Amino acid sequence: MVVSLNQMIPAPLRMCGFRSFRTKAFAFVSTGIAFCLVTFAFELSEHYRTGYTLKGGNRPVNVPAVRGIEVNNSLVNLVTNVKPWDDNVPLIEEVTSLKRETLPTWHQYSSDFSVMELYHPNSSYLPKLLHDLAVVEVRNISTYNKESQFKFLIEFIDGNKAISKPMRYISVSCGRVWGFLRGKGRYGIFDFRKVPPCIGRVLNFTGDIIQKTNDPDILNTQRTKGGQKCIIGGCRNDFCSEKRLTCAKGEFLEVSVCQKIPESIKMRQVKYPWAPSVHDSWKHTNICKNVTKDPIVRKHDLFLNFMEIAVFDHLILNYDRHHFKTIFVNKTKEIGYALFDNGKGFGNPHKDEISLLAPIKQCCRFRKSLYQKVLTLTNEDSKLSSRMRESLSQDPLDPVLTDAFYPALDRRLAQVLSEMNKCLEKFGESKVFSEKW
Ligand SMILES: Nc1ncnc2c1ncn2[C@@H]1O[C@H](COP(=O)(O)OP(=O)(O)OP(=O)(O)O)[C@@H](O)[C@H]1O
Numbered sequence: 001m002v003v004s005l006n007q008m009i010p011a012p013l014r015m016c017g018f019r020s021f022r023t024k025a026f027a028f029v030s031t032g033i034a035f036c037l038v039t040f041a042f043e044l045s046e047h048y049r050t051g052y053t054l055k056g057g058n059r060p061v062n063v064p065a066v067r068g069i070e071v072n073n074s075l076v077n078l079v080t081n082v083k084p085w086d087d088n089v090p091l092i093e094e095v096t097s098l099k100r101e102t103l104p105t106w107h108q109y110s111s112d113f114s115v116m117e118l119y120h121p122n123s124s125y126l127p128k129l130l131h132d133l134a135v136v137e138v139r140n141i142s143t144y145n146k147e148s149q150f151k152f153l154i155e156f157i158d159g160n161k162a163i164s165k166p167m168r169y170i171s172v173s174c175g176r177v178w179g180f181l182r183g184k185g186r187y188g189i190f191d192f193r194k195v196p197p198c199i200g201r202v203l204n205f206t207g208d209i210i211q212k213t214n215d216p217d218i219l220n221t222q223r224t225k226g227g228q229k230c231i232i233g234g235c236r237n238d239f240c241s242e243k244r245l246t247c248a249k250g251e252f253l254e255v256s257v258c259q260k261i262p263e264s265i266k267m268r269q270v271k272y273p274w275a276p277s278v279h280d281s282w283k284h285t286n287i288c289k290n291v292t293k294d295p296i297v298r299k300h301d302l303f304l305n306f307m308e309i310a311v312f313d314h315l316i317l318n319y320d321r322h323h324f325k326t327i328f329v330n331k332t333k334e335i336g337y338a339l340f341d342n343g344k345g346f347g348n349p350h351k352d353e354i355s356l357l358a359p360i361k362q363c364c365r366f367r368k369s370l371y372q373k374v375l376t377l378t379n380e381d382s383k384l385s386s387r388m389r390e391s392l393s394q395d396p397l398d399p400v401l402t403d404a405f406y407p408a409l410d411r412r413l414a415q416v417l418s419e420m421n422k423c424l425e426k427f428g429e430s431k432v433f434s435e436k437w
């Protein structure tokens with residue numbers, strides 16, 4: 001089902017590059033920031049984009065960002081709780097007194113939230129939620145979580161909150177932009193919806209940012225560079241500095257806007273065992289047994305999730321997976337997980353990194369459903385690249401990915417399938433397919 005939302009886009013937005021805005025009501029394929037791919041296999045994870053040529057006249061050209069390694073991952077403790085429990089955070093509340101459809105879209109989203117999937121592919125509110133993220137007026141904007149790269153917390157006049165990341169900078173290859181735009185690296189590509197709903201948006205530098213904030217990290221760090229309005233912002237010194245400004249083009253600042261996971265949801269940070277690090281012992285040692293013995297991996301059924309994350313990261317070429325978040329509904333049952341930190345993905349469409357598949361290669365154990373999804377998306381009539389293209393074409397900042405990323409997705413998926421098939425040939429289905437942790 002395709003829902004046309006064209007009329008809902010104000011004319012000024014259309015003029016500044018917002019084109020027809022149709023959102024595929026989640027049938028599901030690749031989850032994505034923007035999500036939505038087709039009706040089964042993968043799904044886009046977040047709507048960020050990696051590069052594009054100028055389109056619509058007055059939109060800025062952006063490009064890829066270089067991101068620093070954020071955390072030194074010692075593999076001594078393969079999986080470690082980084083954050084303690086916060087007992088003051090309430091658990092999920094059910095909305096019982098109001099009919100869901102009468103609630104604002106974000107409220108419908110929150111009340112429908114499941115820890116297993118960060119959104120439901122067929123939910124009626126999802127296209128509207130995405131649309132709202134792209135157009136609802138900003139009430140307040142501030143710096144969010146200064147620990148790493150610069151990002152905004154946006155509060156909208158409808159009460160919703162989102163995490164937003166600005167584009168950073170540009171590199172052009174063969175006349176087209178490629179590589180990854182900061183904050184736009186988040187296309188999930190799974191049939192697992194582990195990245196919150198996201199969409200591209202053009203913020204007005206003065207009207208949506210300067211006039212809507214009282215955050216000194218924004219107000220007091222305004223600069224001008226090459227005639228453009230910029231801010232240093234507030235984040236880690238190496239990311240927010242005079243040398244690394246966030247600049248608008250004219251008044252326009254392109255950002256990704258991701259639905260904030262409801263604040264009632266508890267999350268806990270967990271290390272990814274195959275994280276890149278200076279120690280990266282997994283590159284020369286099979287760490288699979290150690291991982292499976294880890295009490296936290298066992299307790300929270302994390303093992304098979306690692307396999308999904310590996311495939312996901314391989315497809316987007318995210319070589320920066322250090323952590324992910326587990327999410328849960330009560331203190332004993334921690335069943336879901338979320339991937340926020342995908343910003344290094346989609347950096348180079350001409351390169352593949354097979355070592356990202358180390359979990360699959362070392363363990364040879366994964367869900368049959370994962371294998372089937374991979375298989376499905378390699379079919380000519382349901383190719384991952386086609387679904388990705390279709391899904392991303394719905395983003396207001398389309399084109400999100402440059403053309404070279406589409407064959408890259410299919411090529412990497414074929415590599416995944418090949419590794420999985422090697423496992424099956426070697427060990428047989430009964431050992432390889434696993435549904436329980
Ligand atoms: N949509 C969201 N909802 C709730 N919390 C979020 C969301 N996005 C990010 N966060 C929180 O903020 C933290 C930092 O997010 P993220 O890893 O995306 O930022 P970053 O490391 O600065 O970005 P990047 O990896 O793109 O450089 C996450 O670990 C998570 O706790």
Ligand SMILES: [Mn+2]
Nearest residue numbers: 070148341343
């Ligand atoms: Mn990060």
